[in-house]
Each structure stands twice: as C-alpha cells, then as structure tokens.
Amino acid sequence: MGDVMTVEQKKIHPYKFNLWLGLAGIIMMFAGLTSAYIVKRSQPGWESFTLPRIFLYSTIVMLVSSVTIQVALKAFREREMARYRLFFGITAILGIVFMIMQINGFYQFQANGMKMIGIGSNPAYSFILAIAGVHVLHVLGGLIAMLVIVSRVYGKKKRNYDSVPIEIMTTYWHFVDLLWVYLFVFFSLLH
Amino acid sequence: MSNEIAVQHGVIPHEVHEHHDGHHHHETFITKYVFSQDHKMIAKQFLITGIIWAIVGGLMSVLFRIQLGYPDATLPWLEDIFGHWAKDGKIQPEFYYALGTMHGTILVFFVLTAGLSGTFANLLIPYQVGARDMASPFMNMLSYWFFVLASIIIMASLFVQTGPASGGWTVYPPLSALGDASQGSKIGMDLWLISMAMFVVSQLLGGLNYVSTILNMRTKGMTMTRLPLTIWAILFTAILGILSFPVLFSGFILLLFDRHLGTSFYLSDIVLGGNILPNEGGSPILYQHLFWFLGHPEVYIIILPTMGLVSEVMSINARKPIFGYMAMIASMFAIALLAFLVWAHHMFVTGLNPFLGSVFVLLTLLIAVPSAIKVFNWITTLWRGNIRFTPGMLFCVGFVSMFISGGLTGIFLGNSTLDLHLHDTYFVIAHFHIVMGVSAFMGMFAGIYHWFPKMYGRYMNNTMGYIHFWVTMVCAYVIFWPMHYEGFAGMPRRYYDYSGWESFKHFVELNRVISFAAILSFLVQLMFVFNFFYSIFKGRKVTTQNPWGANTLEWTTPIRPGHGNWPGEIPEVHRWAYDYGKDGKDFIPQTEPVGKDESTH
Ligand code: HEM
Ligand SMILES: [Cu+2]
Numbered sequence: 001m002g003d004v005m006t007v008e009q010k011k012i013h014p015y016k017f018n019l020w021l022g023l024a025g026i027i028m029m030f031a032g033l034t035s036a037y038i039v040k041r042s043q044p045g046w047e048s049f050t051l052p053r054i055f056l057y058s059t060i061v062m063l064v065s066s067v068t069i070q071v072a073l074k075a076f077r078e079r080e081m082a083r084y085r086l087f088f089g090i091t092a093i094l095g096i097v098f099m100i101m102q103i104n105g106f107y108q109f110q111a112n113g114m115k116m117i118g119i120g121s122n123p124a125y126s127f128i129l130a131i132a133g134v135h136v137l138h139v140l141g142g143l144i145a146m147l148v149i150v151s152r153v154y155g156k157k158k159r160n161y162d163s164v165p166i167e168i169m170t171t172y173w174h175f176v177d178l179l180w181v182y183l184f185v186f187f188s189l190l191h
Numbered sequence: 192m193s194n195e196i197a198v199q200h201g202v203i204p205h206e207v208h209e210h211h212d213g214h215h216h217h218e219t220f221i222t223k224y225v226f227s228q229d230h231k232m233i234a235k236q237f238l239i240t241g242i243i244w245a246i247v248g249g250l251m252s253v254l255f256r257i258q259l260g261y262p263d264a265t266l267p268w269l270e271d272i273f274g275h276w277a278k279d280g281k282i283q284p285e286f287y288y289a290l291g292t293m294h295g296t297i298l299v300f301f302v303l304t305a306g307l308s309g310t311f312a313n314l315l316i317p318y319q320v321g322a323r324d325m326a327s328p329f330m331n332m333l334s335y336w337f338f339v340l341a342s343i344i345i346m347a348s349l350f351v352q353t354g355p356a357s358g359g360w361t362v363y364p365p366l367s368a369l370g371d372a373s374q375g376s377k378i379g380m381d382l383w384l385i386s387m388a389m390f391v392v393s394q395l396l397g398g399l400n401y402v403s404t405i406l407n408m409r410t411k412g413m414t415m416t417r418l419p420l421t422i423w424a425i426l427f428t429a430i431l432g433i434l435s436f437p438v439l440f441s442g443f444i445l446l447l448f449d450r451h452l453g454t455s456f457y458l459s460d461i462v463l464g465g466n467i468l469p470n471e472g473g474s475p476i477l478y479q480h481l482f483w484f485l486g487h488p489e490v491y492i493i494i495l496p497t498m499g500l501v502s503e504v505m506s507i508n509a510r511k512p513i514f515g516y517m518a519m520i521a522s523m524f525a526i527a528l529l530a531f532l533v534w535a536h537h538m539f540v541t542g543l544n545p546f547l548g549s550v551f552v553l554l555t556l557l558i559a560v561p562s563a564i565k566v567f568n569w570i571t572t573l574w575r576g577n578i579r580f581t582p583g584m585l586f587c588v589g590f591v592s593m594f595i596s597g598g599l600t601g602i603f604l605g606n607s608t609l610d611l612h613l614h615d616t617y618f619v620i621a622h623f624h625i626v627m628g629v630s631a632f633m634g635m636f637a638g639i640y641h642w643f644p645k646m647y648g649r650y651m652n653n654t655m656g657y658i659h660f661w662v663t664m665v666c667a668y669v670i671f672w673p674m675h676y677e678g679f680a681g682m683p684r685r686y687y688d689y690s691g692w693e694s695f696k697h698f699v700e701l702n703r704v705i706s707f708a709a710i711l712s713f714l715v716q717l718m719f720v721f722n723f724f725y726s727i728f729k730g731r732k733v734t735t736q737n738p739w740g741a742n743t744l745e746w747t748t749p750i751r752p753g754h755g756n757w758p759g760e761i762p763e764v765h766r767w768a769y770d771y772g773k774d775g776k777d778f779i780p781q782t783e784p785v786g787k788d789e790s791t792h
Contacts, residue, residue, distance in 0.1 A: 014326035017403040021433055025395055029437035032484065036445070036456075036477055045459075045472030117452040119469045126454035130445060 019168050023175050026138065030179065033134070034186060037127045041190060047122045048191050051184075052108040058101035059184050065094035066177040073170045076163055088146070091173070095143050102136050128187060135183060138176050145169055226336075228328035229754045233335050234314035235646060238639070240342065241306020242720060248297035249713050255290045258282040260706025262688045262699070276354070284687050285374045288357035291685060292375065293349065295360025296383070300390055301345070303493045303631050305338050308432075311496055311638055312401045312425045314646065318745035319419050321410025321762065323755045326403040330396045337393035341386045348382035356383035359685065361482055364457035364475045368449040371463055381450070384443050391436045398436075401429040410744070412764035416520075417781065419743050419768040420513060423520050424499025427527040428492050435488040435531070442481030449473070476541050483534035490627050491530045494594075495523060497634025498565060501587045503768075504641045505569060507741045508584035509576030510777060512769035515568040522561030529558045539607040540614045548607045555605035562598050566591060577772065581739075582656030586637035589664050590630050596668075597626025600675065615685075618678025621671045629667045636660075639723070644738055648751045649730030655722040659715055666712035670705050677701070742768045742780045766791060 040046065072087035106116065106129055115121040116129040149165050227233060257266070258281075265280035276286040313331065317324050325331045348355040357375025358366040362383065370377050405426050409418075445456040449470075457478045458470035506513040513519065535543060535551040543551075569591045578584065600622040604610050613619060636659070643651050682695050689695040689702065737746040744764070748756050762782045770779040774789065785791055 012407070014403050014407050017407055018327060018330070018399040021399045021402055022395065025399075025433045025437045028434050029441045032438035032441035032481055033444075036441070036481060039477060039480070040456075040472075040474070043472075043474065117448070117454055119453055121454050123455055123472050126448060126452075126456060130448055130454075130456075134441075134444060 013164055015164060016168060016171070019171060023172075026175075026179070029134075030131070030183070033127075033131050034183075037131065037186075038190065040123055040127065045123070047114070047124050049109075049114055049124060049128075050191065051128075051187055052105050052112070054101055054105045054108060055184060055187075058098050058105065059181060061094055061098045061101065062177045062180050065091050065098065066174050068094065069170050069173045073163075073166055076166050079161065088150070092143060092146050095139055095146075095173075099136050099139055099143075102132060106132070124191075131183060132187075135176070135180055138179070142169070142173055142176055145172070226332060228324070228332045230313045230317045230324050230328070230331065231646070231752070231754075231756075233331055234310050234312075236335055237306060237309030237313060237338070238646075240339065241302050241310065242723065244297050244301040244306060244342070245716070246720065248294050248302060249716060251290045251294040251297070253710055253713050254282065255287055255294070256706040256709045258287055258687070259689070260703040262690045285354060285357060287687050288359075288373075288685075289354045289375055289379075292357045292359055292362075293345075293355050296345070296356070298628065299360060299489070299493070300387070301338075301342065303627075303635075304489070305390070305393065307493065307631065307635050308401075308425065308428055308496050309335065309338065309397060310635075311421070311500060311642075312397065312429070314642060315419075315421050315745065316401055316404050316425060317408075317756060318645075318748065319422050319743050319768075320405060320408060321413055321744050321764065322404060322408040323757075323761070325400045326408060327400055331400050334393045334397035334400070337389050337396065341389035341393060344382055344386035344389065348379045348386070351378050351382070353377040353379055355379040361479075361486065362446075363482075364446060364449065364478050365461055368446060368457050369461070369463060369468075370450065384447055384450075388440065388443060391440050394432050394436050398429040398432040401425055402433070405429075410761045410764060416517075417764055417767045419499075420502040420516070420519055421496075421499035424495045424502075424523060427523050428495045431488045431492050431495070431527055431530060435485040435492075438481060439485035442478055442485075445481075446478065476538070479538050479541060480534070483537045484531070486537065487534040488530045490623070491526060493627055493631050494634075495526070497590065497631050497638070498523065500638040500641075501569065501590050501634050502572075503743070504583045504637045505572055505587040506769055506771060507641075507739050508579045508581055508587070509572055510579070510740075510771045511572055511576045512771055512773070513568065514571040514574075515564070516767065516769060518564055519568055522564045525561040526558060529554060529561075533558060536605055536607075536610070539610045545607075552605060552607050556602065559598065559602055559605075562594075566595055566598070581640065582651070582653060582660055583637045583641035585657070585660045586633045586640065589660065590633040590637065592664075593625050593630040593633055593667065597622055597624075597630060601626060612681070613678055615683055616678035617674040617682050617684055620684050621674035621678060624674075625667070625671050629663075629671070633663075636663075636719070641739070642745075643723075643726065643730075644733045645745055647727050647730070648733050649726055650733065650738075651726040651730060652722050655718055659719045659722070662715040663712055666708045666715070669708040670712065673701050673705060737780075740778050742770060742778055744781060747780065747782055 068087045069091040072084050072091060075081075075084035075087060109116055109125055109128065114125045116125040146169060149169060152165075222228075224232065227236070254269075257264075257269075266277075267280040269277035269282065270280050273282075273286065276283055282290075313325070316322070345355070353374045355375060356362060356367070356379045357373065358380070362380070366372050366376055367380055368376075370380070405418075405422055445454075448454040449456050449458055453470075455470040455473035457475045458468065458473040461468045461470060502513050502519060533551060533555045535547065536555045539548055539551075569587075573588070600618065604613055604619065604622055640651055640656055643649070677695075677698055680694070680698070682689065682698060686692075690699050733750050736748075736750060739746070744762060747762050749758065752758075764781045765784045766779065766781055768781055771777070773779060
C-alpha cells in the first residue's frame with residue numbers, strides 16, 4: 001500500500017484538474033470579451049473615460065480577500081478550525097463588499113452621465129458593465145460555493161478534514177481576484 | 192488491486208470498494224434509469240435524447256423541403272396540423288424561416304454535438320481507458336440534465352405565439368437583436384439564447400470530465416500512445432469545446448444586453464419600419480467574429496469524434512492495424528489547432544481587409560493537408576484488408592466517401608475570390624451538409640451499429656442495416672450533389688420560393704427531385720429508429736464477450752456489465768489497440784502481454 005499512496009500524491013486530484021480546465025474556459029470567455037472591446041475601441045464613436053476611484057478601492061478589497069482565504073486554508077490544514085472559520089468568514093464578507101462596490105461603481109458611471117444602458121448609451125461604457133458585470137457574477141458564484149462548503153460542515157455528523165474543497169475554493173478565489181486585477185489594469189490603460 | 196486504488200482513490204473511494212464486492216446497494220428505478228451516474232446509462236440517455244431530436248429536426252427539413260419542392264401546392268392537411276402557420280395549406284414564410292433555423296440549431300447542436308459526443312464520450316472513455324467511471328460522475332449527470340433543460344426550453348419555444356427564433360442558426364444581429372424586426376426575433380429568440388446558455392453549461396461540464404478522465408484515470412499500462420483513436424479524437428473534441436464555447440457565450444451575453452438593456456454593441460444606424468433607431472456605434476460584424484470563433488471549431492467538434500469512431504470500426508473490420516496511428520494523432524492535433532485560426536473564412540464578404548482575408552485563405556487551405564492525410568490513412572487501412580462488410584463498416588466507407596466529396600468543395604470556398612461568388616448560395620449548403628451533416632451521421636451510425644451489442648447486449652438487425660446504408664448513401668448524393676450546380680448558378684440559400692425568380696425558376700423541378708430524395712431518406716431513418724428500439728428488446732442476443740474480435744478494453748467486460756464495468760480488477764494494458772493480423776494471429780487484445788520475440792508497433 002505504501003507505494004500506492006505515493007503514486008496518488010503525485011497525481012493531481014481530478015476535481016482540481018477539472019477546476020483548472022474550467023478556468024481555461026473562463027479565460028477564453030474574457031479573452032473574447034476583451035478582444036471585442038479592443039476591436040471596438042479602434043472604431044469611430046468610442047468615448048474615452050476615467051474609471052471612478054471606487055474601482056481602485058474594490059481592487060484593494062479583492063486583493064486583501066485573497067490573503068484572508070489563504071490564511072483560512074493554512075488554518076484548515078493545521079486543524080485550527082476557529083481561525084479557519086474566522087478568516088473564511090472575513091473572505092466571504094470582503095467578497096460581498098467587493099460586489100457592492102462594483103455595483104456602486106456602475107451607478108457612478110451612470111450618475112456622471114456616462115450611460116451604460118438605454119437610449120444614448122455608448123458601447124465603451126456598456127462594455128464596462130458587461131465585462132465587469134460578468135466578473136461580479138463569477139464572484140457571486142464563488143460566494144455560493146463558499147456557502148455550500150460551510151453548510152456541508154454543519155450538515156454532516158462526522159467531522160470532515162478533507163481539504164480538497166477548500167483548496168479548490170482558494171484556487172478559484174485567487175483566480176477571480178487575478179482576473180479582476182487584469183480587467184482593472186486593462187480598463188485603466190485602454191479607456 | 193494496487194493499480195486501481197492508485198488511480199481512483201480520492202475520487203469515489205467508497206464506491207470502489209463497493210464494486211469489489213460486485214453488488215450494488217440501494218439502486219432504485221430513479222437512480223438507475225433517471226438520475227443515473229453510471230457512464231453507460233448516461234451515454235444511452237444522450238443517445239436516445241439525440242435520436243428524438245434527430246427525428247424532430249429531420250421532420251422540420253421534410254416540411255421546408257415540401258415548400259421548396261412544391262411551392263404552388265396547397266396541402267390542407269398541413270393547416271389541420273399547424274393551424275395559422277400553414278394558412279390555406281401553404282407553409283407561411285415565418286414558418287419556413289423558423290423551420291430552417293430550428294433545423295440547423297437542432298441538428299448542429301442538439302444532435303451532432305450533444306447527442307454524438309455525449310453518447311460516445313460517455314460510453315467509450317471509461318471503457319477504453321480502463322476506468323470504473325468518469326472522474327466526476329456527478330458532474331457527468333449534471334451535464335446530461337443541463338442538456339435536457341436546454342432541450343425543454345428550445346422545445347417550448349416552438350409553441351409560443353410568435354414562434355421560435357427564425358433568423359438562421361447563426362442568429363446574426365441586427366435581426367436577432369431587435370424584437371420588432373420579425374416574429375422570430377421576439378420571445379422565441381430569448382428562449383433560444385437561454386437554451387443555448389444551458390447547452391454551453393452542459394458542454395463544459397461534460398468536456399471537463401472527458402479531458403480529466405482521459406488524462407488522469409487510465410489503467411496501468413495505458414500510455415497515451417496506446418489509447419485507441421476514438422479516445423484521442425474525443426480528447427481533442429473536448430478541448431476544442433472548452434476553449435470555444437465560452438467565447439460563443441460572451442457573444443450571447445452582449446446580444447442579450449442589446450436586446451434588453453438598450454445597448455449598442457451590435458447595432459448602429461438602423462431604420463426599422465420607417466423609424467430611425469437611436470443605437471449608434473455598434474457593429475454586427477463583431478458578433479460574427481465572436482460567433483465564428485466558436486462556429487468553426489464547432490464543426491470540428493462535430494466531425495472529430497466521428498473520425499475517431501470510423502478509425503476504430505474500420506480497423507477492426509478490415510482486420511488490419513489502422514494505417515499511420517501517429518500520423519492520425521498528429522493530424523487531429525493540427526486540425527484542432529488550425530480550427531481556431533480560420534474562423535474569418537465565413538466572413539470573406541463582410542468587408543474584411545483583403546490582406547487579412549488572404550491570411551485566412553492560407554490558413555484555411557492548410558487544413559486540407561491534415562484532412563487529406565487522414566483520408567489517405569483510411570484508404571490505406573482498407574487496402575488489401577480482410578474486409579468484413581458489417582453495417583458499421585459500410586457506414587465507415589460511406590463516411591470516407593462523403594468526407595472527400597465535401598472536403599473538396601471546402602477548398603473551393605476557402606479561396607476568397609471564389610467565395611465572393613459562392614457565399615450564401617446552395618453551394619455552401621451542399622458543402623457543409625456533405626462534409627459535416629452526412630459524414631457525421633455516417634460516422635455516428637457506424638458507432639451505433641458497432642457498439643450496440645456493448646450497450647444493450649443484443650445485435651441490431653443486419654438486413655435493415657444494409658437497406659439503411661444504401662438508401663441513405665444514394666439519397667445523400669441525390670440531395671446534395673445537384674445543390675452544387677444551383678450554387679454555381681448563384682441560387683441563394685434561405686429563400687422561401689425560387690419559382691418567382693427569372694434566374695432560378697428552371698430549378699423548380701430539380702428542387703422537386705431533391706425534396707423527393709429528402710423525404711425518402713427521412714423515412715429510411717425512421718426504419719433505423721425502429722430497428723434500434725426493436726433490437727433493444729428483441730434483437731439477437733450477444734453470446735460471446737468479444738463478438739467482433741476487437742482488441743480494446745470494453746470487450747473484456749461482461750456482456751452486460753454493472754456499474755463499475757469490471758467485476759474484478761481493472762485489466763492491465765500491454766500493447767496498443769491495433770494488433771490485427773499480426774504474426775499470424777487474427778487479433779491480439781490489449782491485455783495480452785508482449786511475447787519475448789515479438790516486436791511492438
Ligand atoms: C478542406 C477543408 C475545408 C475547407 C477549406 C472549408 C471551407 C469553408 C468555407 C470557406 C466556408 C464558408 C463558405 C461561405 O459561407 O461562403 C465553409 C462553410 C462551412 N463549412 Fe467548411 N471547409 C472545410 C471542411 C469542413 C468540415 C470538415 C466541416 C465540418 C465538419 C465544415 C463545415 C462547414 C459549415 C457548417 C459551413 C457553413 C456554415 C454556415 O454558413 O451556415 N467544413 N467551409
Ligand atoms: Cu469554417
């Protein structure tokens with residue numbers, strides 16, 4: 001059995017592998033959207049803009065949440081469940097704050113006369129809404145997954161120390177974080 | 192023992208133990224036949240759902256072929272069935288467009304993508320790589336149920352007041368973006384988009400699983416270069432899907448914005464019903480780029496799995512190793528790679544920069560090289576083989592014939608100068624129906640006839656199989672060959688009635704011949720469906736484990752395997768899958784160790 005275990009450890013867990021493939025798909029989707037954006041930008045009728053400051057702050061929130069989820073994962077691996085729960089919770093709250101800030105940012109666009117939707121809207125702003133909006137949905141998806149993980153812990157009678165779900169969650173969370181940083185830089189440079 | 196634990200531990204550990212005992216706990220009707228997580232059952236679910244869709248989609252083509260073949264006829268029974276869609280016994284224009292659009296959508300996505308890949312990826316991956324099930328059986332089940340959800344939504348769209356989407360299977364804006372532009376652009380279009388979104392989710396869930404099972408769960412000794420070509424083909428298919436469907440999705444998101452939030456991604460300077468619309472700054476060409484970036488890989492998502500099936504069935508029935516195994520893999524790789532680099536050949540007439548156009552011409556024509564290598568290898572596999580003309584084998588030969596005919600016309604279209612004339616004519620219809628539609632169906636039939644004994648423990652009826660093949664083959668050429676001439680003459684696709692056009696009215700009789708063959712071939716497919724269901728219950732029973740004398744692992748399982756496939760340990764693999772007619776032996780299964788003085792391939 002000894003050598004069996006080593007074989008297993010070398011192999012990547014199939015669920016994690018699935019996650020990586022899924023991330024490749026998500027990357028393609030955003031590559032599609034951002035390249036559409038680039039194509040549009042070079043065409044007449046594009047209005048340039050500066051991103052409201054709130055998007056900078058939301059970026060910071062997102063970066064911090066990446067740190068907290070990493071701390072949570074580390075705590076889980078060391079079986080420090082109290083610390084794990086605390087930081088997992090903080091991450092979730094930061095995620096919610098991030099979403100609120102993003103949506104607030106969209107409203108600021110509209111308030112500044114840069115219409116994203118409806119008559120008189122400009123594709124430049126609509127793109128921000130579409131792309132950042134789809135990103136927000138991915139954050140929401142992450143939050144739902146967190147909820148599932150938490151509820152599973154309470155649902156089971158036995159204690160469960162399987163770290164795979166948390167590891168997958170952490171990877172995904174870092175991914176949506178990086179994705180947003182990419183989008184933020186992208187929007188800031190190509191406005 | 193050690194081997195399979197190593198592979199499977201951590202995935203479904205408790206299940207693995209369960210299989211060792213060889214009995215199955217708490218399987219109810221629901222978990223066995225409905226919400227099944229067994230790859231074999233999911234494969235059957237995909238297949239039967241696909242068959243139902245094929246009947247629906249085929250029936251639609253019969254209806255619009257009636258209109259094209261008999262534009263002046265009044266058929267009161269049509270009105271009895273379809274009400275105001277066929278007022279006065281004539282198929283109304285809106286109905287005609289809806290039929291064409293739905294026929295395309297259903298056949299391309301629901302039958303030849305989900306029905307085909309869903310069936311054979313699920314059936315063959317665990318069997319042929321030597322695994323008890325998929326990496327995540329649960330995701331696999333979800334994949335099927337998302338497909339069902341997509342099916343229900345699109346089916347519902349057929350019954351709404353204003354009818355289903357009707358702007359062509361590519362749903363180009365502005366027609367698809369403006370609800371007021373046509374009947375089919377209203378709620379039917381929304382349902383189409385929602386359904387396709389579910390469909391994409393289904394494809395991604397399935398695709399992730401296929402790739403990770405193939406890469407991570409192969410049995411001991413099953414190196415990548417010992418995999419049967421079916422598995423390689425499915426691997427490339429799944430990767431194409433994972434990378435291209437999300438891009439389609441992004442195109443749909445923007446389309447939904449334009450439809451409901453008043454944005455102008457795809458819209459600019461439009462006059463609709465005398466009113467000038469406020470939308471400015473958008474471009475419908477943007478949609479075409481996003482669509483065809485999926486759309487072109489999509490056609491290979493359809494054809495690659497059938498290439499794998501054909502390679503496998505052909506080698507078995509020629510009793511010869513597949514010719515050029517590595518070349519087959521390399522050309523599939525080349526096809527998969529190039530598939531992402533040629534999408535603009537669907538857009539030569541959109542005002543594409545001619546220099547850019549010439550780059551796409553070059554890349555497009557390059558695809559002919561790996562395609563030709565594959566054709567060459569199939570023909571060489573047949574060459575001097577000990578051919579057994581089973582129905583499956585006949586369909587393999589039919590596949591190669593069709594693929595050659597349709598591939599050659601692709602080379603015409605790939606030259607932008609010729610395409611300026613041929614674009615949006617019946618020539619294109621002929622091209623893609625032959626190379627994709629009929630070929631893929633032939634490959635799929637080959638797979639069904641061949642693996643039916645594994646799926647149901649019975650054979651399909653051979654006589655009906657032969658009739659099915661010959662009538663289908665002849666009809667396919669009678670239907671599509673003349674369309675090339677119509678296309679050369681400039682006859683546009685998607686028109687409702689050609690009899691009113693001076694330039695095309697002499698084609699009315701030809702169209703009637705085509706319609707006749709189309710209806711005949713539809714009836715023969717119904718015979719196949721009958722054969723299929725009849726044989727499930729009444730077919731001749733399979734009595735030996737390996738009826739075709741094949742090398743791959745699925746034929747080492749019991750005739751009717753339970754969940755987990757092998758009652759004992761998963762067999763170990765020692766050689767590739769194509770040792771037919773080697774060293775005086777008819778076939779040598781993959782599980783047989785390599786002899787002392789034996790050379791490996
Ligand atoms: C030798 C290789 C091929 C070449 C050079 C080629 C080239 C082309 C070109 C240039 C077009 C655009 C025609 C137009 O709209 O004006 C086209 C259409 C199409 N091709 Fe091919 N093709 C090839 C093989 C295939 C294969 C293998 C498939 C599918 C399995 C396929 C499926 C299609 C489809 C579905 C369309 C039409 C889509 C539509 O407009 O509705 N082609 N092909
Ligand atoms: Cu193409």
